[in-house]
Amino acid sequence: MYDHLEAFPKEIANLINLRHIYFGTHVKVPTEVLRRLTNLRSLPFVKMDKETGPQIGELGGLNHLKDSLSICNLEHTRDQEEAEKANLVEKKYLHKLTLTWEYSGPSSSANSDEVILEVLRPHSNLEFLKIYGFMGVKFPSWLLLSNKLKEIELHGCNKCEGVLVLGHLLNLVHVKMNRMQNMRCLGYEFYGYDHASDDIEVLFPALKTLHIEEARKLIEWNEVSTERVMVFPCLEEVTLTGCYQLRSAPSHFPSLKKLVIKGMNSGGIPIASILSNSLTTLTSLEISNVRGLACLLERLLENNQNLSYMEIEYCWELTCIGPPQSQGYEYCCASLQELRIGGCPKLTCLPTGLPIPLSLEKLEIRNCSSLECIPIIPEHGGLPFLR
Known part of the structure; x- marks a missing residue:
């Protein structure tokens, strides 16, 4: 690969048995290369070009591609017919697919983007899907049938008010949603919950991590409250960043280990819901820039005896961590x-209900101008493991 190469020599198209090709992000790929090199196994990415470069239809004959493929500048796709020629559904050896729209200004092409994404249906073997800059309102119907998907990442899909149905994807392990600026609710559509069914359902049966970042209009994250449904049985990590208007969140996370909440103006209501008395598995807690949070739940430390890391920053109304008065040292989280x-x-x-535990190795306290007391258990010999 040459760093200063701007375009492939057209003669490369004569190497019809070429299997693997590598190039930098600024290289232009001639149309002839994609048309003729039908034996390619690897192609790092393709940039669409409305005027001189390749169109997505040129990918139609590359059915031997393996592992991963990124298709960039999908805003230059001419129409539905051109998108259908890409024939992604026949590329059964692809396991990772990235689809990117790169609008430089406001876009009014919501219907166009929806049509294009609908016909770009990949093979059912796909395991990793990333969608960037999609300006449609609805996600494609084929996602409902993508049962081998393990990871989904959505970034900058700003016109989507809801989100795709994910709860029934049996192998889905990781979900990340970033800058979904028009998403308002995670409800029954997100879970895919069927009210009419009498069977016991397990929703998100394999999900381990859920990251929601910069969803500034997200108001509700609803809970499925019924005895016939089990939700998030394996979910270990939840990150909520920049969800300033969020007012509600579920309270049942039977396997949650790591919780990160940064940027919220709701008085800690979603935090109180997630950190309910039923939560006993937490090992890491990070809370930052949360307005209206006056006190953490009293039983948080008592219930989560495996908690090893806790960070609380920029919570301007916080006056109390743990119970306000001493009730013995049972609240001390020994881990x-x-x-x-x-x-x-x-x-x-830091009230006597939260004595600094014997196990503590690192303690950092800064910009807490009203702090008067840091309780330590003297009969335990101070902090012998502090490094």
């Missing part, structure tokens, strides 16, 4: 190894 607290100007005391 806590690292505690970071910063930017909490109203926090006056």
